[in-house]
Amino acid sequence: VPPPEQIVITSENFKTVAHWQYPPISETPCFIVEIKPYNLGHYKNVSGCVNIAAFVCDLTREVGDAFESHWLRVKAVVGSQQSEYVETSEFILQKHGKIGPPKLNLSRHNDEIVVDIYHPP
Numbered sequence: 001v002p003p004p005e006q007i008v009i010t011s012e013n014f015k016t017v018a019h020w021q022y023p024p025i026s027e028t029p030c031f032i033v034e035i036k037p038y039n040l041g042h043y044k045n046v047s048g049c050v051n052i053a054a055f056v057c058d059l060t061r062e063v064g065d066a067f068e069s070h071w072l073r074v075k076a077v078v079g080s081q082q083s084e085y086v087e088t089s090e091f092i093l094q095k096h097g098k099i100g101p102p103k104l105n106l107s108r109h110n111d112e113i114v115v116d117i118y119h120p121p
Contacts, residue, residue, distance in 0.1 A: 001077070001081045001082055001083040002023050002083060003085070004022050004055075004083070005022065005023070006021045007072065007088050008088075009059065009091045011063070011093055011097035011098065012098045012100060013099060013120045014093075014097065015060050016059040016062075016093065016097070017058055018056065018059055018072055018074070019057075021055065022055060029076045029078050030053055030076070030077045031049070031055070031076055032049070032075050033046045033049035033052075033057045033073075033074050034046060034072070034073050034074075034085070035063075035071070035072050036070065037065075037068055037069075037070050038068050038070070039065075039068060043071075043073060063091075063093050066093040066094040066097070068093075069091070070091045071088055072087070072088045072091065073087040073088070074086055100120040102117050103118040103119075103120070
């Protein structure tokens with residue numbers, strides 16, 4: 001069974017997601033995703049990302065500490081066979097995450113300009 005390829009972790013506005021590629025095969029693969037937070041020191045299953053057919057996994061609830069290192073690994077399961085795990089490089093939310101621009105609303109009331117600033121969506 002071939003392993004998953006090109007695993008990438010992205011985070012925008014604190015929504016953290018892993019996605020990967022998989023070569024076309026005759027059977028439908030399922031994937032198991034595990035995460036290793038630095039403080040835990042070992043891998044654990046990502047809830048909601050065990051035996052999934054999607055090539056994407058939401059990690060938002062798993063990455064709580066913005067300064068902590070995390071590693072991810074993914075393997076493919078096809079029938080009774082499974083691939084080796086493929087591990088990502090280190091991911092740190094504070095370093096690798098992106099925050100989009102805030103939403104601005106400008107309005108004029110008589111001789112005043114009011115600026116309302118909202119958190120990114």
